[in-house]
Amino acid sequence: MSLIKFLKSKTFFKQLGLAIVALVIILFLTMQWLKSTTNHGEFIKVPDLKGKTLQTVEIELNDNDLVMEIQDSANYNPKYPKYSVIEQYPKAGAQVKEDRKIYLTLNPSGYRKVPVPNIVRRTFRQAKPTLETLGFNVGQVTYVDDIGKDEVISIKYKGETIEAGKLLPLTSKIDVVLGNGKRGGSN
Structure with missing residues (x-):
């Protein structure tokens, strides 16, 4: 049987139809699985952490299913308590997914x-x-x-x-x- 005859045969069209149906089913199941595992459309509002101590921040982030990442200690700012948060990213009020890292900049214990x-x-x-x-x-x-x-x-x-x-x-x-x-x- 030549290739052209095979491409015009009922067997080829049946196999092609089955392959398309299988592909559609696989794509549908994959999309449903992704929706459930990525919490599609569900967001957590980032709390305002400025001026709070490290212990308070850790509790607040754990309660919101967020992860803390200490980036750096900046220049000392006497307006904030020692070892408190003076900057955060993402900013307070931002919408993020759970387990998102919140990057924190802490106030050192004193001036350098x-x-x-x-x-x-x-x-x-x-x-x-x-x-x-x-x-x-x-x-x-x-x-x-x-x-x-x-x-x-x-x-x-x-x-x-x-x-x-x-x-x-x-x-x-x-x-x-x-x-x-x-x-x-x-x-």
Whole structure:
């Protein structure tokens, strides 16, 4: 039997019809299975987690069948408690499927630490912007007898003299001891 005769025969059309019916049934069953396993049309509203502690967040996400993924600790934000959520993705109110990962950014325990620059024997006019640019605050300014007028003689943190390179938290108040332009010692 030649190929052309076979393609025109009743047997071929019966087999083709059976194959199409089987394909339609398989597709229908697959679609029904996918609907039931993917919870088609069912969504969970993402709760607002900002400012909440890690323990509270874990309970809330478990109750909503969501998964927590801690992404990073950002720069310290004093408006939020330590180790609380300061950012989340997806945002609160978004519609997601169950077992969706919610990415969290936590507030660290404090400001990151930065090395103190070497500002000894520089003028106060140079030292102040250097400290402020790095994120420090200039605290109390005192004067001692030294020939270098308005020159930084030493720097202090919480009453103790510190050296350049010491790691201090951002926004720390650094007290500055300046020269008053007078020679020290007896006249």
